[in-house]
Amino acid sequence: MTTPTVQAVDEAAPTMSVRTAAVWALVSQYVSFALQFVASIILARWYITPEQLGQFSIAFAAVTLIAFLQDFGVTRYINGERDLTPDRLRSAFTISVLFAWGIALLALLAAWPVSLFYGDPGMLPVTLIVASSYLLVPLAIVPQATCQRRMDYRSNTMIEVGSALANAATAITLAVMGHGALALAWGAFAQQAARLVVSQWRAGGMLPWPPRIADASPILALGGANTIQVVCTSLSARAPELVIGRLIDNAAVGLFARASGLALQLRLLISGAVTGVFYPAFRRVRDNGEPLGPPYLRVMAAYTGVTWPAMAGIAVLSEPLIRLLYGERWVAAAPLLTWIALSQLCYVALPLYADLPMLLGKLKPLMRRMIADTVLSVVLIAITAPFGLVWVAISRVVHGIVWVAIYAPLMRDILGLRWRDLGSVATRSAIASLAAIAPLLASYSLWDGPANAGFGQVAGMVAAGIALWFAALRLTRHPLYNEINDLGSAMLASLRRAPKALAR
Numbered sequence: 001m002t003t004p005t006v007q008a009v010d011e012a013a014p015t016m017s018v019r020t021a022a023v024w025a026l027v028s029q030y031v032s033f034a035l036q037f038v039a040s041i042i043l044a045r046w047y048i049t050p051e052q053l054g055q056f057s058i059a060f061a062a063v064t065l066i067a068f069l070q071d072f073g074v075t076r077y078i079n080g081e082r083d084l085t086p087d088r089l090r091s092a093f094t095i096s097v098l099f100a101w102g103i104a105l106l107a108l109l110a111a112w113p114v115s116l117f118y119g120d121p122g123m124l125p126v127t128l129i130v131a132s133s134y135l136l137v138p139l140a141i142v143p144q145a146t147c148q149r150r151m152d153y154r155s156n157t158m159i160e161v162g163s164a165l166a167n168a169a170t171a172i173t174l175a176v177m178g179h180g181a182l183a184l185a186w187g188a189f190a191q192q193a194a195r196l197v198v199s200q201w202r203a204g205g206m207l208p209w210p211p212r213i214a215d216a217s218p219i220l221a222l223g224g225a226n227t228i229q230v231v232c233t234s235l236s237a238r239a240p241e242l243v244i245g246r247l248i249d250n251a252a253v254g255l256f257a258r259a260s261g262l263a264l265q266l267r268l269l270i271s272g273a274v275t276g277v278f279y280p281a282f283r284r285v286r287d288n289g290e291p292l293g294p295p296y297l298r299v300m301a302a303y304t305g306v307t308w309p310a311m312a313g314i315a316v317l318s319e320p321l322i323r324l325l326y327g328e329r330w331v332a333a334a335p336l337l338t339w340i341a342l343s344q345l346c347y348v349a350l351p352l353y354a355d356l357p358m359l360l361g362k363l364k365p366l367m368r369r370m371i372a373d374t375v376l377s378v379v380l381i382a383i384t385a386p387f388g389l390v391w392v393a394i395s396r397v398v399h400g401i402v403w404v405a406i407y408a409p410l411m412r413d414i415l416g417l418r419w420r421d422l423g424s425v426a427t428r429s430a431i432a433s434l435a436a437i438a439p440l441l442a443s444y445s446l447w448d449g450p451a452n453a454g455f456g457q458v459a460g461m462v463a464a465g466i467a468l469w470f471a472a473l474r475l476t477r478h479p480l481y482n483e484i485n486d487l488g489s490a491m492l493a494s495l496r497r498a499p500k501a502l503a504r
Contacts, residue, residue, distance in 0.1 A: 010306060013193040014064040014225040028161060029160075031157075031160075032082075032160045032164035036164055037170060037265060037371045039171060039172055043171060043175055044325075044326045045326060047176060049251075049254070051251050051252075051254060052329070053184070053254035053257055053258065054179040054252065054255075055120065055122060055126060056184040056185060057254065058120075058123065059126040059181075059185070060130055060185075060200075060246040061241040063111075063127060063129050063456070070200070073109050076097040076214070078145040089142070089146075091212045092142065093142045093207075096142055097138045098136070098331030100141070102138070103134070104135045107130075107131035109129045111127035115127060118245055126184075136190065136195075136196045140192070140196040140199040142203075142206060143200055143206045146203055147203060155203075158434055159202060160197045162198040166187075170190035171183050172185030172418040218324050224374075233374075239377065240392055243392075255332050255336065255389060258326065258330055259337040259340050260340050262322075262325075262333075263309070263311070263340045264344075266341075267307060267311060267347075283359060294414050296352070296416070296417070297479070299351055299424070300351055301478060303351045304349060306427045308430065309469050310339045311344045311345050313341075315341040316437050316450075317336040317438045317462075318338040319334040320333070320450060320453050321337070335393070339397055341392035345400070345433075346399055347410075350408060353410075354366060356411070360414055365410055369410060373407075376401050376402060380398060383395070425434070431472050431476050435469050435471070436466065437465060437466040438468060439464040443460075443461045470484075
């Protein structure tokens with residue numbers, strides 16, 4: 001196989017509109033989420049204990065703390081480069097593979113020290129399997145990035161759904177056979193293997209051959225900035241499991257991982273699907289010389305208008321959700337889920353907080369903020385962990401509030417926005433969020449509390465909350481209201497055209 005030319009890559013599929021790409025990204029996210037969500041319920045209810053999940057979570061956190069460096073900014077480079085020639089693409093692929101395999105080898109070498117540090121010999125094979133999966137990652141990075149560059153999110157959907165299916169099927173099969181934490185590790189390995197196979201198929205077969213490292217300067221510059229971002233993000237995301245595992249025990253890690261994993265899964269289900277669509281879309285706006293501020297406000301409105309009410313609802317529903325989905329042995333995760341879900345309100349308040357500064361070349365101010373943000377995150381976890389899991393979860397809310405204070409001035413300045421612009425969007429989304437959770441909060445006072453709330457009560461109040469949320473969007477003239485109307489009109493038009501197309 002040889003690397004296809006960039007022209008061939010760009011013309012392999014018709015370029016999608018941003019809206020169509022977003023729809024495909026949503027399909028990808030929803031199907032992948034459904035597979036992962038159902039698998040997590042099956043595993044947690046019948047086959048995986050909090051201790052086993054904790055053992056896997058520590059191993060996975062330790063490996064990904066290193067392995068998240070593998071991308072080295074290559075995906076951003078491919079999606080953001082103005083003039084991506086075939087030679088530059090091959091250079092990016094070569095650098096990506098060399099760097100990523102080096103990182104994978106470091107992760108493998110770290111397996112034994114990690115097991116020794118936590119005093120758990122059973123963690124060694126789990127860590128080795130997870131680390132081995134990252135040997136497969138680099139051969140999928142560039143093929144998937146080329147699909148994203150040409151806005152071919154149909155292929156991206158196949159990649160994401162295929163990898164999620166492989167993970168779920170492998171983990172459940174091996175868990176049924178009694179392999180515990182190893183089942184989760186082999187599921188992670190199967191996920192990366194499927195990602196490699198499907199991405200190579202959809203890109204037409206790509207290898208960095210013959211290798212090329214010329215034109216490396218812009219790749220290395222972006223890679224350095226991306227590495228700092230990934231290290232900071234990885235430390236903030238994985239520090240709770242690593243610190244809790246050291247200071248408390250595996251069961252505590254399992255409970256925290258269950259709560260944080262559920263909150264993150266639901267957040268990604270709602271808003272994470274389209275994040276990858278916006279980077280190449282904003283690159284086009286930049287290349288056309290148009291201002292990025294107005295489209296950013298629409299993106300911010302869509303993110304907060306949907307995700308804030310959902311995360312607030314999850315915080316209010318934490319105990320009924322945990323009992324319904326995972327059973328009584330996981331109920332201690334409920335108060336953790338409340339605080340972690342509330343923290344997510346902060347982390348989605350400024351979408352593309354790292355992508356747009358990188359796209360606009362504002363690397364130094366971004367890096368300074370990321371380092372300060374990460375140091376604060378780790379310090380807060382270290383201070384609160386000795387007082388218990390709930391205090392660690394509360395620390396995430398404190399960190400989230402400071403996180404907004406750190407990044408909001410940067411986003412305002414680089415996009416040429418006013419505080420009034422950002423505040424207007426945030427206020428409307430906050431009103432809609434309060435409207436969405438009002439029926440649930442009222443029902444807890446007038447009916448049964450969270451510990452005794454039945455399915456009928458929860459379902460009825462959620463339905464009422466959705467109706468009030470939509471009414472609040474309309475009353476506040478939230479930008480999301482028009483987007484929903486436009487999307488609904490487009491879907492109705494498609495349904496009207498379908499019978500005529502079939503008749504022909």
